[in-house]
Amino acid sequence: MSEYKPENIEPKWQKFWLENKTFRTDDNNRDRPKYYVLDMFPYPSSAGLHVGHPEGYTATDILARYKRMKGFNVLHPIGWDAFGLPAEQYAIKTGTHPCETTNQNIDGFRRQLQALGFSYDWDREVNTTDPDYFRWTQWIFLKLYEQGLAYEANVPVNWCPELGTVLANEEVIDGKSEVGGFPVERKPMRQWMLKITAYAERLLEDLEELDWPESIKEMQRNWIGKSVGANVVFPLKSGSAKARESIEVFTTRPDTLFGATYMVLAPEHPLVDRITTDEQQSAVSAYRETAEKKTDLDRTDLNKDKTGVFTGAFAVNPVNNEEIPVWIADYVMMSYGTGAIMAVPGHDERDWEFARKYGLPIIEVVKGGDVTKEAYVDSEEGICVNSANDEVTINDLPVPDAKRVITEWLERKKLGKYAVTYKLRDWLFSRQRYWGEPFPVIHVDGKPKPLPEDHLPVTLPDMDDFEPTKTGEPPLAKATEWVNTTDPETGRPAVRETNTMPQWAGSCWYYLRYISPDYELGPVDPEMEKYWMPVDLYVGGAEHAVLHLLYARFWHKVLYDIGAVSTKEPFQRLVNQGMILGELEFTAFQDADGKYVSADRNGTGEGFDSVRLEEKDVEKRGDRFVIRGTDTVVDARSFKMSKSRGNVINPDDVVAQYGADALRLYEMFMGPLEQVKPWSMQGVEGVYRFLKRVWRLIMDEGSGSVNEAVARSVNSDGSASVEPDSIQLKILHETIKKVTEDIEGHRFNTAISALMIFTNEAMKWQVRPVEVLKPFLLILSPFAPHLAEELWEKLGELTRAMVQESGNPVDDSIEKPRRPNRTLAYEPWPAYEEEFLKDDSKTYAVQVNGKVRGQIEVPADRASDKDFVLDIARNDTSVNRHLQKGQVVKEIFVPNRVINFVVK
RNA sequence: GCCGCCGUGGUGGAAUUGGUAGACACGUUGGACUUAAAAUCCAAUGGAGCUUAAAACUCCGUGCCGGUUCGAGUCCGGCCGGCGGUACCA
Numbered sequence: 004m005s006e007y008k009p010e011n012i013e014p015k016w017q018k019f020w021l022e023n024k025t026f027r028t029d030d031n032n033r034d035r036p037k038y039y040v041l042d043m044f045p046y047p048s049s050a051g052l053h054v055g056h057p058e059g060y061t062a063t064d065i066l067a068r069y070k071r072m073k074g075f076n077v078l079h080p081i082g083w084d085a086f087g088l089p090a091e092q093y094a095i096k097t098g099t100h101p102c103e104t105t106n107q108n109i110d111g112f113r114r115q116l117q118a119l120g121f122s123y124d125w126d127r128e129v130n131t132t133d134p135d136y137f138r139w140t141q142w143i144f145l146k147l148y149e150q151g152l153a154y155e156a157n158v159p160v161n162w163c164p165e166l167g168t169v170l171a172n173e174e175v176i177d178g179k180s181e182v183g184g185f186p187v188e189r190k191p192m193r194q195w196m197l198k199i200t201a202y203a204e205r206l207l208e209d210l211e212e213l214d215w216p217e218s219i220k221e222m223q224r225n226w227i228g229k230s231v232g233a234n235v236v237f238p239l240k241s242g243s244a245k246a247r248e249s250i251e252v253f254t255t256r257p258d259t260l261f262g263a264t265y266m267v268l269a270p271e272h273p274l275v276d277r278i279t280t281d282e283q284q285s286a287v288s289a290y291r292e293t294a295e296k297k298t299d300l301d302r303t304d305l306n307k308d309k310t311g312v313f314t315g316a317f318a319v320n321p322v323n324n325e326e327i328p329v330w331i332a333d334y335v336m337m338s339y340g341t342g343a344i345m346a347v348p349g350h351d352e353r354d355w356e357f358a359r360k361y362g363l364p365i366i367e368v369v370k371g372g373d374v375t376k377e378a379y380v381d382s383e384e385g386i387c388v389n390s391a392n393d394e395v396t397i398n399d400l401p402v403p404d405a406k407r408v409i410t411e412w413l414e415r416k417k418l419g420k421y422a423v424t425y426k427l428r429d430w431l432f433s434r435q436r437y438w439g440e441p442f443p444v445i446h447v448d449g450k451p452k453p454l455p456e457d458h459l460p461v462t463l464p465d466m467d468d469f470e471p472t473k474t475g476e477p478p479l480a481k482a483t484e485w486v487n488t489t490d491p492e493t494g495r496p497a498v499r500e501t502n503t504m505p506q507w508a509g510s511c512w513y514y515l516r517y518i519s520p521d522y523e524l525g526p527v528d529p530e531m532e533k534y535w536m537p538v539d540l541y542v543g544g545a546e547h548a549v550l551h552l553l554y555a556r557f558w559h560k561v562l563y564d565i566g567a568v569s570t571k572e573p574f575q576r577l578v579n580q581g582m583i584l585g586e587l588e589f590t591a592f593q594d595a596d597g598k599y600v601s602a603d604r605n606g607t608g609e610g611f612d613s614v615r616l617e618e619k620d621v622e623k624r625g626d627r628f629v630i631r632g633t634d635t636v637v638d639a640r641s642f643k644m645s646k647s648r649g650n651v652i653n654p655d656d657v658v659a660q661y662g663a664d665a666l667r668l669y670e671m672f673m674g675p676l677e678q679v680k681p682w683s684m685q686g687v688e689g690v691y692r693f694l695k696r697v698w699r700l701i702m703d704e705g706s707g708s709v710n711e712a713v714a715r716s717v718n719s720d721g722s723a724s725v726e727p728d729s730i731q732l733k734i735l736h737e738t739i740k741k742v743t744e745d746i747e748g749h750r751f752n753t754a755i756s757a758l759m760i761f762t763n764e765a766m767k768w769q770v771r772p773v774e775v776l777k778p779f780l781l782i783l784s785p786f787a788p789h790l791a792e793e794l795w796e797k798l799g800e801l802t803r804a805m806v807q808e809s810g811n812p813v814d815d816s817i818e819k820p821r822r823p824n825r826t827l828a829y830e831p832w833p834a835y836e837e838e839f840l841k842d843d844s845k846t847y848a849v850q851v852n853g854k855v856r857g858q859i860e861v862p863a864d865r866a867s868d869k870d871f872v873l874d875i876a877r878n879d880t881s882v883n884r885h886l887q888k889g890q891v892v893k894e895i896f897v898p899n900r901v902i903n904f905v906v907k
Numbered sequence: 908g909c910c911g912c913c914g915u916g917g918u919g920g921a922a923u924u925g926g927u928a929g930a931c932a933c934g935u936u937g938g939a940c941u942u943a944a945a946a947u948c949c950a951a952u953g954g955a956g957c958u959u960a961a962a963a964c965u966c967c968g969u970g971c972c973g974g975u976u977c978g979a980g981u982c983c984g985g986c987c988g989g990c991g992g993u994a995c996c997a
Contacts (some may be wrong), residue, residue, distance in 0.1 A: 225911095
């Protein structure tokens with residue numbers, strides 16, 4: 004072996020790390036500072052890794068390796084979120100048990116991850132489908148149940164006939180299933196729910212203390228959707244047959260109460276039956292029927308045209324005793340607020356539209372707009388008008404004050420009260436699937452009863468038919484022997500719960516299991532938990548912004564409340580890696596005759612045939628690309644990687660061709676971690692060339708041993724034969740400083756750039772001192788660990804061989820690298836020293852009227868001497884010429900940077 | 908519609924947070940080595956002008972328009988474009 008051959012050195016070190024358990028985390032070392040760095044839980048799909056996975060994993064691996072060298076006790080684990088639909092669907096198709104598929108996929112993922120050289124502690128691997136793991140998932144469910152946070156409800160759910168399961172709201176996108184894109188309908192079913200709404204306020208408040216991207220926090224805030232306002236009770240018109248009923252509404256605008264001219268109930272509202280008059284009965288029933296059939300898609304997106312019918316009933320506006328009609332309309336949702344609204348068409352766009360359509364009155368109660376033309380909704384600037392009764396007036400008050408005054412009055416009169424509402428709903432927690440955690444629940448006499456803790460885990464029955472039933476009964480219902488059981492406490496007949504938990508369950512607490520994966524007395528060893536929590540850095544994709552991160556926070560808070568964990572929040576710092584897109588593509592469009600037509604502004608060439616062009620066939624014209632030599636605009640962009648587009652990059656292929664170090668390096672060199680970036684094979688080639696240069700920096704390609712330029716820096720007794728010169732030390736220490744600071748700031752791309760600059764310089768040296776190369780290898784090692792280990796070993800062998808030959812005594816300073824097969828993973832991280840960074844001279848840019856006209860060098864010790872520096876600046880020929888143009892009226896002097904002469 | 912993020916060479920991206928725009932890398936062009944190719948190395952590379960050529964010099968240039976400042980990629984106001992999230996939430 005003489006050239007850089009990653010296929011030789013990478014498996015060697017991967018084997019070494021694994022066999023020596025190099026990265027096993029030591030729990031008994033708790034006096035040292037800890038660093039818990041976590042990757043988002045992967046689902047081991049049959050497709051294997053895509054290049055998006057190693058992006059975040061490389062970032063965390065660099066930090067893990069760096070922190071170890073900095074003396075931290077590092078926890079860097081990995082495991083498998085292995086329950087889930089794909090394995091089950093595969094089982095239905097092929098009859099292969101999901102367990103088998105899952106284990107195969109896990110083996111594949113593990114192999115791929117190990118081939119990338121990640122420094123995980125493989126002794127802490129967890130697997131959500133392992134009974135020793137889900138035993139504790141079930142245990143947590145029991146705790147939720149004990150806390151009154153888990154309950155059964157008959158709720159309309161998103162039933163997907165194709166998948167044979169219900170889906171959470173979050174799994175339904177535009178009325179279709181997120182997985183597979185199948186139609187979803189609403190159907191009432193018995194379901195387990197988790198009362199996440201009980202934690203809404205805390206989930207919102209505690210976001211403040213988290214070091215997360217603002218965008219993610221904002222998304223969670225929106226999802227929780229806190230609104231402050233008032234609940235107001237509108238009695239029904241007295242004297243009518245339907246009297247004694249009242250309608251409670253939630254409003255964020257109690258200041259507009261005097262403008263309420265009608266009311267609307269959601270079609271499903273239970274009051275509808277009781278208040279509808281006989282004359283209106285048929286119209287109301289018909290409307291309710293159509294509304295019921297509408298999918299979520301119909302009720303929201305495209306259908307902005309509001310519909311509704313009058314119930315025949317009237318309610319009384321409590322602030323002015325006006326009788327106002329009560330309608331039903333599907334623009335009011337049963338699931339939000341009270342399922343009923345007071346309509347203020349003057350100051351709400353939806354109500355305005357509805358009132359216009361059905362000829363309902365519109366009254367202005369907030370000054371500032373023209374309510375005959377559109378609703379005036381400004382709630383900051385507006386001033387209330389037409390809003391007074393015998394007891395209270397909010398006229399002339401700005402909206403915020405008016406809200407307060409009228410709410411106080413309502414409370415005094417017991418007509419309403421201050422209220423807070425959240426968009427967040429309880430979490431639908433059951434699925435009609437086989438491949439999930441069974442609930443630790445039995446039903447006795449039709450009532451749910453939790454199993455005692457010592458009956459955990461409840462394992463899945465062995466089955467070979469995983470097909471869901473047409474009725475929505477889960478596949479587990481077919482396992483009659485399993486289903487029919489006895490109550491362990493009373494011995495009475497009982498049936499098991501046949502729903503299973505959703506995939507989110509296992510990923511809600513996995514970060515705790517890593518801490519003590521073999522602990523048998525609870526989900527996590529409390530002593531270890533206190534040491535390791537919270538997670539210091541959590542890296543993953545933004546697609547989990549709301550769901551996983553909100554659910555995990557919810558469970559964590561429950562565990563905190565029962566004393567199982569010591570922190571209020573699980574993930575202190577969160578970073579989202581940006582998506583990696585496919586290679587840049589140029590697309591031209593042809594009409595039916597094969598003639599090229601320009602892509603329009605947004606690049607869509609609808610109705611035309613698209614032709615993929617090579618980069619050499621296009622050129623830049625203005626701010627777009629055209630077919631070379633023509634005016635035909637082509638579409639130039641990168642697309643999300645997808646099988647159908649055929650632009651998916653397989654990490655295995657990249658590793659086979661360029662090695663894991665090159666893949667790692669490229670993923671980091673592409674750009675900032677958080678940013679969306681297009682893939683480029685030529686870019687991989689570029690970092691591969693860099694690694695080859697590093698190899699040649701130390702190795703001789705002909706002989707396959709350390710090259711002359713390096714060997715010459717070592718004497719036969721192993722001591723240094725030459726002192727590194729000041730230029731060498733300067734660039735080394737500059738590089739150490741830059742790389743250290745950039746790793747700390749997660750700026751891996753510029754850290755790599757600094758390593759490249761060092762290498763380019765060092766390649767020019769005739770003698771390359773080992774004392775300079777060794778620190779360089781150490782700071783390279785988090786990025787390209789295999790190459791760094793290999794070269795570290797080679798340098799060790801070099802000095803060892805020389806010492807042995809000479810028979811000289813061992814020099815302590817070179818003790819460490821003398822032993823072959825010794826890892827550099829725990830070598831101390833090199834420190835930079837300021838004294839080597841000093842310059843002999845400083846460069847100033849000299850500007851005249853803000854334009855750079857010259858550069859001057861001044862001795863470093865006089866660089867802050869303003870008069871001295873300005874004098875040199877004035878005498879610079881180029882600067883001087885520009886100074887001649889007028890009088891200097893001002894001189895700006897920024898030490899060590901810039902001088903600006905203002906001339907008139 | 909609303910919320911959030913982002914617009915810098917042919918490309919990915921740098922720029923110590925107001926101080927020499929384009930680091931590093933890709934690509935391209937020219938050259939060296941080679942019988943040849945690969946690999947490697949060297950040089951040039953934002954645009955325009957001036958010049959026989961080079962050096963030197965001048966002007967323009969960080970999506971667009973304006974502002975603050977001795978000085979703006981960076982700060983402020985207004986637009987345009989892209990990406991992500993969300994949507995009858997009362």
